[in-house]
Amino acid sequence: MNRRMEHIASVSRSSGLEKDGDSLKDRAVQEEYRAFIDEKLKTFWDLYMADSSKLLTDSAMRQKRDSQENISILFRKLREGLFSSGRRDSFALEVYETSLYLSVIFDSPVRTTSILSHLVPDIYPKATSPQPSSLTTMFVLLLHHLVTSYPSQRTYFEQIRQITPKHPERPSAGYSWISALAQSLRAQNFVRFEQLSHPDAFDHLLPPLRSRSSSKCIGTFPNLPREAVYALISRLRSKTRDRAWIVVRNAYRELSSSDETRSWLGRRLFFDSFGSETTVVRFDEWIQERCREGHLRPREGVKDRWLVCKARPG
Numbered sequence: 001m002n003r004r005m006e007h008i009a010s011v012s013r014s015s016g017l018e019k020d021g022d023s024l025k026d027r028a029v030q031e032e033y034r035a036f037i038d039e040k041l042k043t044f045w046d047l048y049m050a051d052s053s054k055l056l057t058d059s060a061m062r063q064k065r066d067s068q069e070n071i072s073i074l075f076r077k078l079r080e081g082l083f084s085s086g087r088r089d090s091f092a093l094e095v096y097e098t099s100l101y102l103s104v105i106f107d108s109p110v111r112t113t114s115i116l117s118h119l120v121p122d123i124y125p126k127a128t129s130p131q132p133s134s135l136t137t138m139f140v141l142l143l144h145h146l147v148t149s150y151p152s153q154r155t156y157f158e159q160i161r162q163i164t165p166k167h168p169e170r171p172s173a174g175y176s177w178i179s180a181l182a183q184s185l186r187a188q189n190f191v192r193f194e195q196l197s198h199p200d201a202f203d204h205l206l207p208p209l210r211s212r213s214s215s216k217c218i219g220t221f222p223n224l225p226r227e228a229v230y231a232l233i234s235r236l237r238s239k240t241r242d243r244a245w246i247v248v249r250n251a252y253r254e255l256s257s258s259d260e261t262r263s264w265l266g267r268r269l270f271f272d273s274f275g276s277e278t279t280v281v282r283f284d285e286w287i288q289e290r291c292r293e294g295h296l297r298p299r300e301g302v303k304d305r306w307l308v309c310k311a312r313p314g
Contacts, residue, residue, distance in 0.1 A: 005036040011080045024081025033081075034095060037074045041102075044071060045221065068106040075099040076111075079118070088123060096123050097133055101224035104140060104231050105275075109148050116141055120163065135174050136206060136225040138163060142178050143232035146185070150239045153182055174205050190244040194267055197233050199274055230275030237270035241281075244269050249295060249308055257283070257304035 011024050023029045048056070048064045056064065079099060082092045096119045103111040120141060124134055141163070145155040177196065184193040195201060206229060210222040248268055255261055262283045266272065271281040287306060290296040296306040 002036060002039075005033055008033065008077070010077045011084045024077060025085040027085070027087065030078060030081055030085075030087070031091065033074075033078055034091070037071065037078065040067075040071055040074065041221065044068070068108075071102065072099075072106060072108065072111060075102065079115075083118070093123055093133075097137065098221075098224060100137065100140060101228040104144070104228040105224070107231070107235075109144065112140075112144050113148075116144065133207070133225060136229065139174065139178060139202075139205070139229050140225075140232065142182075143229065143236065146182060147232055147235045147239060150236070151185070151243070153186060156182060177202050177205060185240065188243065188247070190240065190247060190268065193240060193244075194237075194270055197237050197270065198272075199230070202229070202233075227275050234273035234275055237273060241269050245295075246311070249311065252308055254299060254308055255287075255296065255306050257287075 008023055008029075011022065024033060044064075044067045048060075048067070075095070075098070078095055082095060096115060100112065100115045100119060103109075103115055119137065124137075141159055142156055145159055146153065149155045181193065181196045184190075184196055206226045207222075209226070248265070255265065266281075266283065269281070269286075271283070271286070273280065287296060291298070291306070295309055297309060299305040299307050
């Protein structure tokens with residue numbers, strides 16, 4: 001079965017002319033193909049995602065990226081079959097949502113934009129009942145635009161205007177949070193941004209954590225929506241770090257390596273990130289990088305203290 005599924009033709013590429021070119025328009029084949037993808041995803045997750053602390057060799061990283069690409073292509077072929085057959089039921093919704101969350105986790109913003117363009121205006125409005133997952137998808141939609149367009153928020157506001165008539169949850173806890181997060185960026189209130197971009201501020205708005213054995217999971221991976229939001233928040237924190245550093249650089253004359261400074265600077269510059277691929281910015285490595293860039297220089301005669309070099313105007 002796996003060999004047949006691996007080589008099944010894409011609807012868009014075959015135009016129905018190749019052998020099995022229309023197979024993915026068939027509902028039974030679609031569901032069989034979805035189960036096949038889940039096995040691929042399970043193998044990938046156990047190898048590369050289950051232990052985020054494990055360091056991968058360059059070769060393993062290439063294999064990981066190849067696996068991500070393969071899974072993404074399989075999901076794209078399935079979505080093409082769903083679109084061509086006009087299927088808009090709960091099965092189709094799950095495929096589109098899982099594709100979306102994986103595109104974020106795999107850091108493929110072009111795919112994320114493409115999937116959102118079908119999911120939000122097309123799939124959700126045709127669902128037969130309100131979807132509990134739609135709020136998380138709205139978070140993914142808006143965070144995606146905050147990340148990809150940073151520091152501009154033009155596309156973020158365009159999306160707000162488009163989705164409000166269909167999802168008029170204002171004022172809701174979810175809308176209040178994402179609105180305050182975006183406002184903190186516009187105001188460059190980085191203290192507030194750090195608070196709002198920490199899981200303590202938004203975790204309760206996401207679907208509850210479930211084990212992979214849960215009967216109500218998305219595929220075999222029920223926590224993909226949470227992981228996608230965490231990944232976008234981590235990328236937004238990373239993008240904001242350079243601007244926050246400008247503020248710190250202009251306000252302070254020197255830094256030390258005391259525990260208090262490490263903790264304070266970590267909060268001010270968002271050193272923590274969240275999700276399955278957590279990458280913590282390490283204080284010592286960050287200091288060395290700033291020294292190489294000419295932002296800091298060691299203070300003569302004093303160990304573990306650095307003078308802040310002010311940016312030259314113009």
